[in-house]
Amino acid sequence: MEKKKITGAEALLFAFKEEKVDTIFGYPGGAIIPVFDALYTHKERLAFHHILTRHEQGAAHAAQGYARVSGKVGVVIVTSGPAAANIVTGVADAMLDSTPLVVVTGQTSVAALGSDAFQETDVLGITQAITKWSYQIRRAEDISWAVARAFYIAREGRPGPVVLDLSKDAQNQLIEFSYEKCRYIRSYQPEPELNPDKIARAAQLINQAKKPFAVVGQGVLLGRAEQELFNFLNKADIPAASSLLGLDVMPVDYRLNMGMVGMHGNVAPNKKTNECDVLIAIGMRFSDRVTGKLSEYAPQAKVIHFDIDPSEINKNVQVEVGVLGNVKKSLPAVTELLDKADHKEWIESFEEHKLCEYREVVSKDLYPNNGILTMAEVVKCLSDNTGENTIVVTDVGQNQITAARYFSAYNTRKIVTSGGLGTMGFGLPAGVGAALGSPESKVFVISGDGGIQMTIQELGTIMEYKIPVKVIILNNNYLGMVRQWQELFYEERYSSTSIQNPDFIALAAAYGIKGRKVEQRQDLVEAVREMIAADSAYVLEVMVEKKGIVYPMVPAGKCITEIMLKS
Amino acid sequence: MEKTLYTVTVYSENQVGLLNQVTIVFTRRQVNIESLTVSRSAIPGVHKFTITANTDRETIRKIVLQIEKRIDVLKAYYYTDDEIIFQEIALYKVPTLSLMSSNEIETLVRKYNARILEVTKDYTVIEQAGHKAEIDAMFDALNKNKILQFVRSGRVAITRSTVERLSNFLEEMEARRKEVFNGNN
Ligand SMILES: Cc1ncc(C[n+]2csc(CCOP(=O)(O)OP(=O)(O)O)c2C)c(N)n1
Ligand SMILES: [Mg+2]
Numbered sequence: 001m002e003k004k005k006i007t008g009a010e011a012l013l014f015a016f017k018e019e020k021v022d023t024i025f026g027y028p029g030g031a032i033i034p035v036f037d038a039l040y041t042h043k044e045r046l047a048f049h050h051i052l053t054r055h056e057q058g059a060a061h062a063a064q065g066y067a068r069v070s071g072k073v074g075v076v077i078v079t080s081g082p083a084a085a086n087i088v089t090g091v092a093d094a095m096l097d098s099t100p101l102v103v104v105t106g107q108t109s110v111a112a113l114g115s116d117a118f119q120e121t122d123v124l125g126i127t128q129a130i131t132k133w134s135y136q137i138r139r140a141e142d143i144s145w146a147v148a149r150a151f152y153i154a155r156e157g158r159p160g161p162v163v164l165d166l167s168k169d170a171q172n173q174l175i176e177f178s179y180e181k182c183r184y185i186r187s188y189q190p191e192p193e194l195n196p197d198k199i200a201r202a203a204q205l206i207n208q209a210k211k212p213f214a215v216v217g218q219g220v221l222l223g224r225a226e227q228e229l230f231n232f233l234n235k236a237d238i239p240a241a242s243s244l245l246g247l248d249v250m251p252v253d254y255r256l257n258m259g260m261v262g263m264h265g266n267v268a269p270n271k272k273t274n275e276c277d278v279l280i281a282i283g284m285r286f287s288d289r290v291t292g293k294l295s296e297y298a299p300q301a302k303v304i305h306f307d308i309d310p311s312e313i314n315k316n317v318q319v320e321v322g323v324l325g326n327v328k329k330s331l332p333a334v335t336e337l338l339d340k341a342d343h344k345e346w347i348e349s350f351e352e353h354k355l356c357e358y359r360e361v362v363s364k365d366l367y368p369n370n371g372i373l374t375m376a377e378v379v380k381c382l383s384d385n386t387g388e389n390t391i392v393v394t395d396v397g398q399n400q401i402t403a404a405r406y407f408s409a410y411n412t413r414k415i416v417t418s419g420g421l422g423t424m425g426f427g428l429p430a431g432v433g434a435a436l437g438s439p440e441s442k443v444f445v446i447s448g449d450g451g452i453q454m455t456i457q458e459l460g461t462i463m464e465y466k467i468p469v470k471v472i473i474l475n476n477n478y479l480g481m482v483r484q485w486q487e488l489f490y491e492e493r494y495s496s497t498s499i500q501n502p503d504f505i506a507l508a509a510a511y512g513i514k515g516r517k518v519e520q521r522q523d524l525v526e527a528v529r530e531m532i533a534a535d536s537a538y539v540l541e542v543m544v545e546k547k548g549i550v551y552p553m554v555p556a557g558k559c560i561t562e563i564m565l566k567s
Numbered sequence: 568m569e570k571t572l573y574t575v576t577v578y579s580e581n582q583v584g585l586l587n588q589v590t591i592v593f594t595r596r597q598v599n600i601e602s603l604t605v606s607r608s609a610i611p612g613v614h615k616f617t618i619t620a621n622t623d624r625e626t627i628r629k630i631v632l633q634i635e636k637r638i639d640v641l642k643a644y645y646y647t648d649d650e651i652i653f654q655e656i657a658l659y660k661v662p663t664l665s666l667m668s669s670n671e672i673e674t675l676v677r678k679y680n681a682r683i684l685e686v687t688k689d690y691t692v693i694e695q696a697g698h699k700a701e702i703d704a705m706f707d708a709l710n711k712n713k714i715l716q717f718v719r720s721g722r723v724a725i726t727r728s729t730v731e732r733l734s735n736f737l738e739e740m741e742a743r744r745k746e747v748f749n750g751n752n
Contacts (some may be wrong), residue, residue, distance in 0.1 A: 124584050128592050133638045136583070153638055184747045186740050187641045188581050311632035 005174040008140030009034035012104065012166065013046055015147035018179045021075050021350025023049045023436055028357035029079025031106030031119060034171035036077075037558035051436065051465060054457035056083045058429035060090020061075060061455070063098045065433025068416045069391055069441070071224070072152050074099070074433065079106040081119030084126070084165075089423055091161045092130040097245060098222060100159035102150045105168045110138045123165040132160030135375035136213075140173035157190025158309045159222060169340055172496070191308060192324040192334055199541045202304045202321045203337030204395045205278050211346045212238045213276035215269075215290070218245035218281015219307060220327055221412050228331040229282065230254075234336045241269030241348045243284045245419040248409040258350050262290040264401040270560040273298050277400055279502075282306045283327050285418065286316040306330055310434035338434040360565040361551045365406070372545045373521055375474045377398060379406035381528045382444060382472065390414065391441045393434050395427030397481040399474045401550045403446040413438075423456025432461055442470070442532065449501050451489035459511040462537045470531050473541045476548060484549050488567060508539035515539035568623035572601070574646045574653060574724050577616040578608060578733045582639040589616055589640070592633045602721030603654075609731050619722050623698065634676045642736045646726070653724035657702045657717065658684075659693045665712035666691050671711070679705045690715055726749060 006014070012035055016024070020190040028036040037359035039050055053059040056078045074094075078087055078113030080483045082104040094101045106162075108117040127134045133153045137146050150162040180518055220229050226249060233240050237507055241258045242249055248259040259266030261273060273279065279301040284290070287304075294316060302320040304326050305313055313322035323330050365376035379402050388414075392407045393416040394400040400417055409415050418426040452473050462469055483497040508515035514534060518527045524542070531538045552563045571586060579585050586605065593600050593740040601619040611700075620627070627645045634643045666672045676683065681695035696707055726732055747750055 128588050129595070136585075184744050185638065186737075188638045188745070189743070265745070309636070311629070311636045315629060315632075370673065541704060 002126070002174045002325045003176040006177050007034060007038065007165055007332070008143050008166075008173050008175060009171040011143045011175060011177045012147065013038050013048070015144050015179055016048070016075065016273060017046055017179065019073070019147070019151045021048065023051065023358060024075045024077055025051045025053055025066070025433065026064045026077035027056050027059055027079070028055060029083050029106060029119070031080035031108060031168050032077060032104075032166070032171070034168070035104070035106070035166070049436070049463060051432070053414065054460045055132035055455065056086035057089050057425065058280050058432070058455050058461065060101070060103065060336070061093070061423075061426050061429035061506050062086040062092060062096050062436075062458075062461075063101050063103075063428075064097075065340075065393060065416055065430030066434075067101060068285050068430070068435035068437075069413050069434045070437035071413070072100075072437070073151055073173040074101045076101065078103070078104040079119070080108060081121045081353060084121055084123045088126060088130065089128060089421075089443075091163060093418050093421040093423045094161040095130045095132070097418065098159050098218065099161065100154040101161040102147075102154050103161060103163045105163060106171075107136065107165045109168045113167070117238070123163065128165040129161045129534065130161070131163050134163040134165065136165040137170045138167050140175040141168045143170060143175075143478060145179060145395060148180060148182040149185065149300070150184065153188065155193070155394070159190070171348045174491025175544050179447070180475065189468070192310060194325045194330055195323075196325050198321055199330065199333045201254040202323050205302055205304060205321060206236055206238070206280065206334070207339045207341070209278035210343075211276045212236065212278045212280060212343065213269075213272055214238050214240035214282055215243065215273070215284055216246045216282050217241050217243045218249075220246065221283075222251045223283060223308070223328075223421050223537055225283075225328040225331055226282075227410055228328060232331045232335045232503060236341045237343045237347070238280065239343070239350060241266070242417070243287070243290055244404055244417060246284060247404055247414040249518070251410045252408040252409070256347070260404060263561075264293070264405070264550055264552065266354070267357040267552050267563055267565070268414060268561050270285065270554065271353055272301065272350060273538070273558075276301050276562050280301045280306070281317075282331070283308075285312050288316075289359050291316060292558055292560040292562075293552045297338050331430065332528070351441065357552065357565070373403040373518070373542060374522060375544050376406045376547055377521070378524065378528075378544065379446065381524055383407045385525070385528055385532055386442065387443045391434050391443045392415065392431070393427055393431040393443060393445045394443050395445070395446045395447035395512045396422045396424045397451060397479070398476070398484065398548065398550050399448040399451070399480070401422040402474070404551075412439075415443050424451040427451060428455045428471065429458045429461075431471070432458055432467055433471045434468045443468070445471045446467055447471065447473055448480060449473055449477060449504075450479045450499055453501075456507070459508060459513060463511040463513060464468075466536065468536050470534070470538045470540065472531075473539065474542055474544050475501065476544050477501060481547065481550075483547070488553075489555065504539060506540045513537045515541065517541040517543070525528060570621050570623055571647060572619055572621050572649070573627045573645060573724060574651055575616075575618040575620065575627065575634075576646070576724065576732075577618065577634055577643040578731075579614050580639045580641065581612060581614050585614075585618070585639055588637045589618070589634055592630055593618075593620060596626060596630055597628065598626060599643040603618070604723055608733070610733060610737065613733065617716065617722060617724055642733050646724070646734060651724040651726055653698070653722050654696050655702060655722050656718050657695045657705070657719040657726035659695070659709055659714055660690050660708070660716035661693065661709055661712060661714055663688060663691045668717065670711070675705060675708050681705065703749055714730070
């Protein structure tokens with residue numbers, strides 16, 4: 001029997017269905033109209049939830065938010081040229097933060113390629129350096145193959161973004177559709193095999209350690225190895241801290257959780273990094289924001305590095321043992337060889353720094369002696385008034401660091417933040433995606449007055465699709481984080497960091513979104529509760545201290561023990 | 568750190584745009600590519616990039632791992648000169664008159680095992696294969712009579728093992744494929 005032929009555009013959508021895609025973030029245009037037309041044709045049959053964002057950057061970040069909270073691949077469809085250029089920030093962000101995305105960009109017809117055709121841009125050339133894989137589809141018959149590969153590559157191993165540049169001819173050509181999921185690529189081994197020698201050597205080092213210390217990253221979450229991590233840490237009684245992206249791997253109240261490392265991390269884990277005898281890095285990549293000055297990073301420690309990506313081993317920090325593989329498998333393999341241990345004294349030695357940080361930083365942040373609210377008070381108030389099913393999506397800057405420090409996560413995939421790229425404007429659209437990716441959670445975006453305006457148009461998306469995202473704008477009338485650097489390292493020369501803002505509440509109202517502005521401490525709790533209780537979107541603007549500084553801080557390029565608690 | 572000339576061999580699937588992906592890795596790490604040659608390998612369908620670059624061992628190791636990370640790259644290796652057999656090829660164009668005026672050029676051709684490819688009344692084209700130092704030496708000698716045109720190829724290199732070093736990797740991958748497709752069909 002002859003199969004019915006369909007267009008390449010339809011084939012793309014059928015292929016998505018095979019990959020169990022339900023939500024697509026996108027924006028139409030000339031070079032992708034056939035795909036949007038197919039979406040229209042198959043509205044009922046395929047029933048994709050298509051979210052028309054207000055800017056393609058928003059679509060990319062929304063897909064990231066969706067992927068980060070759901071563990072699924074985020075899907076984006078946009079047109080060629082300017083739209084392809086607009087997704088670049090989101091793709092680069094997903095690359096650095098290992099977020100699985102499949103982004104389809106429309107492309108001019110094959111005959112016109114290379115001729116500077118209308119809205120033609122060299123998408124492969126632009127995206128090769130910021131994707132795990134990018135591929136140009138020139139014939140409809142290649143669509144199923146390319147989509148299957150794209151999902152496999154985006155999802156397997158260390159996840160990342162894939163861009164498919166889909167020529168207009170491929171969208172229009174007729175083909176017989178068939179689909180086979182990709183399960184193997186000869187040139188790509190997603191998970192290196194475990195090496196028993198390395199496993200044994202790692203266990204031996206840990207068993208000999210007097211002062212072991214673990215630093216946990218997003219890899220544990222991506223490998224869904226939280227339980228394996230706890231078994232590992234519990235058995236050998238190892239205190240652990242997390243990177244910014246690993247913040248929600250361990251519950252805040254977990255006995256062995258010592259907080260966050262890095263530039264704005266906690267004092268104890270930073271100092272202890274340079275005191276431990278064995279440093280165990282698990283699914284993290286020793287970013288410069290974590291290590292500070294590399295040559296003075298844990299020079300005394302033997303380092304064990306668990307990672308899935310061979311190119312991460314010895315990339316920044318020279319290690320004693322590199323344990324390659326999926327932490328879901330490597331952690332239990334090492335755990336099995338561990339002796340039960342008790343490091344009570346070592347663990348207790350963190351306490352002194354914790355108290356010091358509380359005294360010097362936390363108490364001042366939470367109980368300031370002047371009348372103006374601090375960012376920390378707002379985040380703490382949110383944290384205290386929300387339960388387990390709460391997701392916090394941050395923007396970038398002081399608001400981000402404060403959210404990371406004062407929001408208490410009790411579950412995985414509950415904090416979404418742009419770590420590697422540090423993209424201002426990430427928060428709001430990522431919040432949209434997070435709300436769609438985890439409808440059972442309450443999603444709160446914490447943003448700055450600067451960052452919110454980089455993608456504020458997504459309030460339109462929130463309005464149209466009635467997405468119940470709550471947006472907290474911590475308004476200090478400054479590009480606060482840059483101002484902080486200017487104050488501390490550039491003699492208070494505030495070049496282009498004070499910022500005049502619109503009436504955010506009126507702006508929200510223009511989008512039909514409820515909002516409230518808080519300026520006084522006595523109004524905060526009630527306003528936060530009102531926001532939490534609202535079952536629709538909400539914008540809460542809080543006027544905070546203009547010249548707040550987020551401490552602790554390890555100045556860029558300094559050793560992590562030179563962590564500042566005050567100026 | 569000590570800089571050495573490394574030869575990198577990259578085996579890849581035949582995918583458009585791969586050259587760019589490979590060179591980006593060098594550029595990002597601020598390492599200049601001295602020479603680059605793309606060819607087929609002895610394994611059907613597998614392409615081979617031969618790249619030379621001056622850098623230190625740590626950097627070349629990282630570069631090779633980051634190249635291998637590209638999806639369509641099968642495997643990449645790096646070598647120092649003592650681990651490989653390598654060759655470059657040079658073409659010289661000299662005035663035929665200079666050839667006829669003395670036996671100097673003939674001596675050079677014999678000495679460097681070069682050969683003459685084409686002779687016209689205006690010019691003569693000489694081909695020389697060898698290591699860079701030999702080519703540089705012949706260049707200097709010939710240039711006394713003013714070389715009209717010159718070009719030198721990128722390095723080509725093979726290892727001392729009997730088969731393409733990639734073969735083991737391909738066997739492993741084939742085993743993995745069988746496992747994937749027989750394991751859970
Ligand atoms: C797209 C982008 N541009 C510039 C920066 C540099 N940058 C980092 S934090 C920051 C200030 C952010 O200001 P705001 O959003 O008000 O947040 P605050 O630090 O005041 O909380 C800037 C400009 C960036 N991270 N991303
Ligand atoms: Mg601000």
